[in-house]
Amino acid sequence: MLSKKNLAATIVLSVAIAVLKVAHQVLSVTFCTDAHFTPGSAPLLTGLIVSLTTLSGLPFDPAISNVIVLYLLKVGLRIFCEYTQPVDEPEL
Known part of the structure; x- marks a missing residue:
């Protein structure tokens, strides 16, 4: 018990x-749908990345850090979507 x-x-x-x-x-x-980013959300995301880079005090150009973060986000979302797709299990 x-x-x-x-x-x-x-x-x-x-x-x-x-x-x-x-x-x-x-x-x-x-x-994981085709419309996960809308054109209206891009400036907001870019502004957020630039402001966080500026506030962090790191000596990175905000444009370069923006490209890096967006690429990592794209790859991370692709990994998440492929990893979490349901897999058809074979019948025994």
């Missing part, structure tokens, strides 16, 4: 797993 402490931990773990599953579904739909 589970103690109260173990029961509470089991409940918290099952809730956390359920939240992660829902978050995965929402993120997959949001980022």
